[in-house]
Amino acid sequence: MEWNWEFTWEIMPRMLVATGNTLIAAGLGYSIAIVLGLFLALAQRTPISLLTLIVREFVEFIRSTPLVLQIFFVYYVGPQYGIDLSPWVAGMIAIGLHYSAYLSEVYRGGIESVPVGQWEACRSLSLSTSDTYFRIIIPQALPPSVAGMGNYLVGIFKDTPMLSVIGVAELMHAANAIGGQHYRYLEPYTIVGVIFLLISLPSAGVIRVFETWVRRKLGMI
Amino acid sequence: MEDLSQYPLELPESDKPMVRFQNVTKRYGALTVLDDLNLDIAEGEMVSIIGPSGSGKTTVLRMLMLERIQGGVIYVDGKPLTHMQQRGRLVQASEKYLRQAREPVGMCFQHFNLFPHMTALQNCMEGPVQVLGMSKKNARERSEELLELVGLIDKKDQHPSRLSGGQQQRVAIARALAMRPKVLLLDEVTSALDPEVIGEVTEVIKGLVSAHNLTIMMVTHQMGFAREISDRVCFFFGGKIEEQGAPADLFDNPQRERTQQFLSAVKSAD
Secondary structure (H helix, E strand, O other): OOOOHHHHHHHHHHHHHHHHHHHHHHHHHHHHHHHHHHHHHHHOOOOOHHHHHHHHHHHHHHHHOOHHHHHHHHHHHHHHOOOOOOHHHHHHHHHHHHHHHHHHHHHHHHHHOOOHHHHHHHHHOOOOHHHHHHHHHHHHHHHHHHHHHHHHHHHHHHHHHHHHHHOOOOHHHHHHHHHHHHOOOHHHHHHHHHHHHHHHHHHHHHHHHHHHHHHHHOOOO | OOOHHHOOOOOOHHHOOOEEEEEEEEEEOOEEEEEEEEEEEOOOOEEEEEOOOOOOHHHHHHHHHOOOOOEEEEEEOOEEOOEEEEOOEEEEOOHHHHHHHOOOEEEEOOOOOOOOOOOHHHHHHHHHHHOOOOOHHHHHHHHHHHHHHOOOHHHOOOOHHHOOHHHHHHHHHHHHHOOOOOEEEEEOOOOOOOHHHHHHHHHHHHHHHHHOOOEEEEEOOOHHHHHHHOOEEEEEEOOEEEEEEOHHHHHHOOOOHHHHHHHHHHHHHO
């Protein structure tokens, strides 16, 4: 079977639209994960030991089971309890939840890297707990977390093809559909690979630049 | 459980020091760091706390600011700090009460602990704006005055990483003063500094002592400095006050053997 350029150009618009969907899925899922992950990290630091325990176990559970199972679970088990979700909503919940567990660990490490003297300074000024976290500790926890956060951004991007199993129209889903219609899989799958490569490869560099930018923005270099 | 009914709910006007430690005990697990401490500090008094490491001297300050105690009551300005009133009785203070009760107490640390992501000015404004609810404009004015006082107004827009240790400590003093504390705690504020910049920090502290009616508790290893500016010096040993008195008496004519040993050891190290 030979590479067919004509076919390649013919399917390209559809692939690019699907790329847009992949980016949206990764972006939305990551946004959910970034916010939820912070709450999971903070919940593990509350003095309420029951909450800490539940969240801790939840994070462990999410991290120890496959993402694809979680996607299936949210999409197919939900309706049996009357929770009917569209593929997009179910997919975003599943992937957002999954990555929030990983990001919470990144945040935890970042928060723990802030020197204890910073907490003491907050106390000496009588800052409230929320001011202490959101104005003093988290901004300082950010730079050491950026690298880990970046890794999981690439991770969530590469995991979006799993959403094709419940019919989210991202890249993998489009490639499968095109392949099925034309009985040609070489071109669509190759394009998927190239697009993922083109986006993933420069991201490590971009993340490093961003990390430096964050440190400079915070006046820490 | 300790019987708290022996402690007054508030100190009467006739007997109201700025800070009172009454039968205060602090333990870390099985280790007793402070043992039944009784200490009064008058308004406007400058008290230095000296002693060998492990004597509990830093703990005295930390109990006013950072840590809970296992016995006794601490009063600040006549009101209990470690405890609060509930139905006419003293009970352990809640976190919320503690935060409020500590507002009149400011602290400076050995390692400055400035917020690295904020400029000198922002460091000073943080407490007044977030805790005291001051307008940004007023907080800025107050902070600029204080940075002027510590001689760093030209560095107000610099982040701590751009400042020397001595400059950082002076900003930290300004930050603490911005809360208008009644009591200022200085915890070995010159210990982490290079010898050539210690002077700039001690000058600022001297200025505070003479110009403001501020009550200061200072833990220090600098005997000369303690002698020069203190109204009273407390020598701690083994979690207790071994000896205290006016600087001239304590340094020139120590009564207790341990004080004599400590002072001669410090002298020979100099």
